[in-house]
Amino acid sequence: MSEFTVGTRGSALATTQTGHVAEALSGLTGQEHRTVLVKTEGDVTSGSLAQLGGTGVFAAALRVALLEGRCDLAVHSLKDLPTKQPEGLVVAAIPPRVDVRDALCARDGLFLAELPEGATVGTGSPRRAAQLRYARPDLQIVDIRGNVGTRLGRVKGSPDQADDGGVGRVAQGDLDAVVLAAAGLERLGLHAHITEYLDPADVLPAPGQGALAVECRPETARTGELAEALRELDDLPTRLAVTSERALLAQLEGGCAAPIGALARVEADQLLLDAVVAAPDGTDVIRRSASTRELTVGGADALGRELADLMLREGAADLAGL
Numbered sequence: 001m002s003e004f005t006v007g008t009r010g011s012a013l014a015t016t017q018t019g020h021v022a023e024a025l026s027g028l029t030g031q032e033h034r035t036v037l038v039k040t041e042g043d044v045t046s047g048s049l050a051q052l053g054g055t056g057v058f059a060a061a062l063r064v065a066l067l068e069g070r071c072d073l074a075v076h077s078l079k080d081l082p083t084k085q086p087e088g089l090v091v092a093a094i095p096p097r098v099d100v101r102d103a104l105c106a107r108d109g110l111f112l113a114e115l116p117e118g119a120t121v122g123t124g125s126p127r128r129a130a131q132l133r134y135a136r137p138d139l140q141i142v143d144i145r146g147n148v149g150t151r152l153g154r155v156k157g158s159p160d161q162a163d164d165g166g167v168g169r170v171a172q173g174d175l176d177a178v179v180l181a182a183a184g185l186e187r188l189g190l191h192a193h194i195t196e197y198l199d200p201a202d203v204l205p206a207p208g209q210g211a212l213a214v215e216c217r218p219e220t221a222r223t224g225e226l227a228e229a230l231r232e233l234d235d236l237p238t239r240l241a242v243t244s245e246r247a248l249l250a251q252l253e254g255g256c257a258a259p260i261g262a263l264a265r266v267e268a269d270q271l272l273l274d275a276v277v278a279a280p281d282g283t284d285v286i287r288r289s290a291s292t293r294e295l296t297v298g299g300a301d302a303l304g305r306e307l308a309d310l311m312l313r314e315g316a317a318d319l320a321g322l
């Protein structure tokens with residue numbers, strides 16, 4: 001194979017992320033690549049993410065394209081990828097993770113603690129909404145959707161950033177702040193809009209946030225130059241961290257729309273996992289940590305499941321409405 005094909009969604013974030021990975025793989029293999037545009041349900045539905053039921057709307061169409069052979073590789077934001085791995089596809093590489101944190105983009109350079117009482121904060125994520133409400137019960141959380149640019153455009157005084165051809169455009173600047181993943185903003189070169197990186201001690205990110213997953217058919221990952229390049233791109237500390245975060249999410253039976261945050265990291269010879277399950281209204285949270293010295297994918301998976309079981313025994317399912 002002298003060329004490989006990469007499927008991508010059409011959003012600015014998706015094409016940027018996919019482009020970076022494809023360039024890296026072309027560099028490692030010396031092979032050219034071609035990009036195949038794939039429309040997903042998540043891109044065409046304008047309802048709220050919470051109502052969409054979340055899980056997998058962004059990934060499903062790309063997976064069909066892989067299985068049908070319309071592309072060789074697909075690059076997903078790991079946090080949008082359902083925890084159940086479908087038959088006939090493998091995650092061949094998880095590149096080094098970038099910034100894991102959520103970012104506040106507020107008017108007038110404000111920090112979270114400086115937002116006036118009753119300020120409006122936009123997010124489509126029940127996880128962010130619950131943790132923000134827990135930190136600041138006075139805030140008015142507004143359910144928003146759309147691409148990164150569209151959402152930034154909701155902040156009062158912001159220039160129009162819509163990158164969706166105007167489909168999601170609304171009366172501009174109606175909110176005091178929005179919360180987005182720092183990773184997405186940085187990949188798009190929009191980090192200047194960030195007024196505060198939210199401390200994971202206050203707001204834990206989504207399982208897998210800031211990480212990408214390169215998915216393909218098993219034979220693509222088995223032999224050949226592309227397979228070798230995929231192995232080279234894979235980052236073990238990131239793979240261990242996201243494996244434990246996603247195992248926790250799977251064991252809690254939560255999808256990307258559940259009020260569940262998790263963040264793991266390899267430090268010295270340990271994998272450390274912090275997790276939170278929140279009441280959707282932010283009145284209460286269960287936050288726990290665990291660690292293991294078993295630095296294997298199996299060890300990471302067990303860590304996530306054990307922490308989830310502990311949280312379930314403490315009432316996590318009832319609290320979060322799982």
Ligand SMILES: NCc1[nH]cc(CCC(=O)O)c1CC(=O)O
Nearest residue numbers: 077080180181183184209210211
């Ligand atoms: N759900 C959409 C989505 N999927 C991945 C990212 C950002 C990049 C990442 O977290 O890896 C975003 C946007 C956001 O949450 O602000």
